[in-house]
Amino acid sequence: MSNDEELSLEDVKHIALLARIGITEEEANDMRDDLVDILKQFKILNRVETSGVQPTGHSVDVTSVMRDDVVKPSYAREDILSNVPDIEDHRIRVRAIFE
């Protein structure tokens, strides 16, 4: 946890790309300031000795829950499609994935 203050504008744009959030130059600048402020708060964790400590993913012990593979009715096609932004002939219309 060393380079927090050095989070560059390019870093911010790269994170936005990874997160697939469009970002303007001005938004990237504001975001950088906010992220630097927040990341500073995280430095406090350097004070905690964690060697040999197991990480916690869930606060309760979770085991895989299995169910029988039984065929059940699904939702009506029209219900599922009712929220789709772009529909053509009862199908979800998407843009080309390969150029």
Added chain:
Amino acid sequence: MNNLEKLTAHEASRLLIDKEISSVELTEAVLARIQKVDNDVKAYVTISEEFAMQQAREADDLISSGDTFPLTGVPFLLKDNMVTKGIRTTCSSRMLEDFVPPFDGAMSERMKRQGAVLLGKGNLDEFAMGSSNENSAFFTTRNPWDLSKVPGGSSGGPSAATAADECIFALGSDTGGSIRQPAALCGVVGLKPTYGLVSRYGLVAFASSLDQIGPITKDVADNALVLGAIAGRDFRDSTSLDYEVPDYSKCLHTNLSGLKIGVPKEYFVSEMEIGVQEATMESIKVLRELGAEVEEVSLPSTAFSLAVYYIIAPSEASANLARYDGVKYGLSSLDSDTMWEALEKTRQMGFGDEVKRRIMLGTYALSAGYYDAYYLKAQKVRTIIREEFNSIFKDYNALVMPTSPTVAFSIGERLSNPVQMYSSDILTMPANIAGIPGISVPGGFSNGLPIGLQIMGPALGEGTILRIAYAYEQATEWHLVRPKL
């Protein structure tokens, strides 16, 4: 009978079953109250009036046939991040502004089974990310005690509506304090259950290892009643606990003899207002008078909770919110040429500033080269925080502390400073990190604004914290003071 909207759920239930009132009368009274005050309070994103009246009529039929549950005919509000079949579920986000779910989540389903009456959906900080309700993409809910103040967040709508008698009870969700903090700021009772006690099926995911649904009510007896109705295993939530839910109403005693309660000194943070601190000290005296043994204790890792939370919650959020791609549902940028452009524009337009900030923060914490330093480190410190709680609960039945370091702050006051806003939940986040239950109960006033007393217990210790909250409530009169609207 007048002022039916002021009733608690247990009072309303008794009157309904004794046929002194009907659900139609009660629902009409609450809807009239909403009409009267919601222009000022702005607690509701959607008011489902027609649906409510239909459910009320059906509830009256159930009552006539004698086939009732504790919440049959009782009107309630759901936070708008719990999906409701046929009623739009927005998460107070542009992304889901027009989303009408094709199915009911576990809460909607359970309430229908009880015959409870859904009034509508309550405002929240967008995707439950916030502590003031100001991050709602639509409007800011206002505090019924002072309309220039925030109601807290993210369950600001449900808490304000409960305080303003715009519902009999509400269900909220709590990822870092989103039930308890607004309940404290609005002067109502809010409980975050043990992780896994209440099904998250149909709760729009924010941070899956921290999110829990819980009741927001006018008094502690209602909280016990509603918790009993929503708790229990659900196979559609793989983290749901296999646990026999007790009758929480039977846990409500007014004597606390034999209970040992710890007061963790680290919770009395430097930014705590003197009024909050003094009220908490007075509350501790009350608990002693009720027979509890109360001692100062230490939870040395408390100071690390904020950092742990703001690494884990945004990391999980960045993964959960990846689903909003404008393809299957939700907002979509239709005028983009390529797939990537459509995706980026959809998310740029659909998400507000705080949601973007958290997705970015989480993406960064999970990205190559930073994963060990941030995410893995936070998960290890999470273990240490959990173990501290586990160890203290070997000697103490519960812990008490304030819910929020301050009373309700002014609208706009913390909006430009994310770090200051994040510190609003500094006293509630540890319970989410450890997965333990916590309740906020009205514990006094400072400058005319409510203060919350928080009680945390060990995992599945809901009965104990409800007992302490009830005894404290019955010995004080804070919950009887209502806002003047």
